[in-house]
Amino acid sequence: EAGVVQSPRYKIIEKKQPVAFWCNPISGHNTLYWYRQNLGQGPELLIRYENEEAVDDSQLPKDRFSAERLKGVDSTLKIQPAELGDSAVYLCASSLEPQIRGYGYTFGSGTRLTVV
Amino acid sequence: AQKITQTQPGMFVQEKEAVTLDCTYDTSDPSYGLFWYKQPSSGEMIFLIYQGSYDQQNATEGRYSLNFQKARKSANLVISASQLGDSAMYFCAMREASKGGSEKLVFGKGTKLTVNP
Numbered sequence: 762e763a764g765v766v767q768s769p770r771y772k773i774i775e776k777k778q779p780v781a782f783w784c785n786p787i788s789g790h791n792t793l794y795w796y797r798q799n800l801g802q803g804p805e806l807l808i809r810y811e812n813e814e815a816v817d818d819s820q821l822p823k824d825r826f827s828a829e830r831l832k833g834v835d836s837t838l839k840i841q842p843a844e845l846g847d848s849a850v851y852l853c854a855s856s857l858e859p860q861i862r863g864y865g866y867t868f869g870s871g872t873r874l875t876v877v
Numbered sequence: 878a879q880k881i882t883q884t885q886p887g888m889f890v891q892e893k894e895a896v897t898l899d900c901t902y903d904t905s906d907p908s909y910g911l912f913w914y915k916q917p918s919s920g921e922m923i924f925l926i927y928q929g930s931y932d933q934q935n936a937t938e939g940r941y942s943l944n945f946q947k948a949r950k951s952a953n954l955v956i957s958a959s960q961l962g963d964s965a966m967y968f969c970a971m972r973e974a975s976k977g978g979s980e981k982l983v984f985g986k987g988t989k990l991t992v993n994p
Contacts, residue, residue: 794981803881803968803984804922817981850920866912866982868922 763787765869767853773875779841782872786834786855790867793830795838796852798871804852810836843876850874880904881969881985889991890959897944898954898988900969910972911952912982913943917965925967928952959992966990 766785774780786793791812796804807826809817812833821828825844830836840847850871882901890896902911913925928936928943936943944953956963966989970982 801986803970803986804982805984806981809981852920852922854922866924868914870919870921873920 765853765855765867767851767869767872769872770870771873771875773877774843776845776876777842779839780843780874781837781839782851782853782874784836784838784853784869786836786853787857787867790855790857791833792856793836794854794856795828795836796854798850798852800849807838807851840874843874845876848874848876880973880983881971883969883985883988885988886986887989887991889993890956892961892992892994893958895955895957896959896990898956898967898969898990900952900954900985902950902952902969902971904950904971904973906973911943911945912970912972913941913952913954914968914970914984915963915965916968916987922968926954956990961992961994964990964992 765787768783772780793810795807797807798804806820808815808821808828810830813830826840828838838851850873852871853869854866856866880903884899888896909930911928915923915925926936926938926941926943928945935945940957942955944955966987968987969985972980973983
């Protein structure tokens with residue numbers, strides 16, 4: 762079974778430019794998460810989807826960040842325009858509810874964004 | 878206030894020895910779940926072990942065990958017989974309720990473990 766696939770793995774952009782990240786969750790996983798991990802920190806939730814509905818986007822900076830999950834499968838996270846402080850690793854995860862003893866969450870390898 | 882506290886920014890251990898990574902948590906919810914993840918330099922988060930708040934016994938998964946002390950709100954990870962491949966960042970996380978009746982993981986800042994040969 763393929764894991765959570767993210768692309769690109771690395772991205773370097775100049776500030777004020779737009780950038781997009783893509784995530785393909787595990788087949789059949791109804792819940793999808795985007796986390797941001799700053800250097801030396803643990804991941805923090807940006808947005809959570811249940812199927813195609815964003816059920817928690819309270820931590821998403823909506824002035825510059827947007828996300829979508831078409832047809833409840835793949836998801837795209839966009840930043841426009843990017844700022845220097847957006848440099849981080851963006852992790853996508855998916856899960857199947859109900860979980861069995863924590864095995865439900867599966868993370869992708871992340872996209873490392875550097876804004877210069 | 879921090880929900881998950883990992884007080885050890887870095888830990889060193891000799892190969893084949895055991896090591897304990899500390900984690901304390903803060904919640905008023907009687908039902909919660911605690912996780913430990915390993916993050917190697919390649920970046921992916923690898924699930925190691927899970928402890929439910931109502932579990933009667935400490936969780937174990939191979940060389941990993943969780944020392945769960947509910948009254949002290951601590952959930953320390955014990956790695957026995959350390960291997961060079963165990964060198965990585967380790968994150969403690971707690972599942973908690975979030976907006977819309979859904980749940981999310983809240984992570985600590987992590988501990989960098991280095992296994993010396």
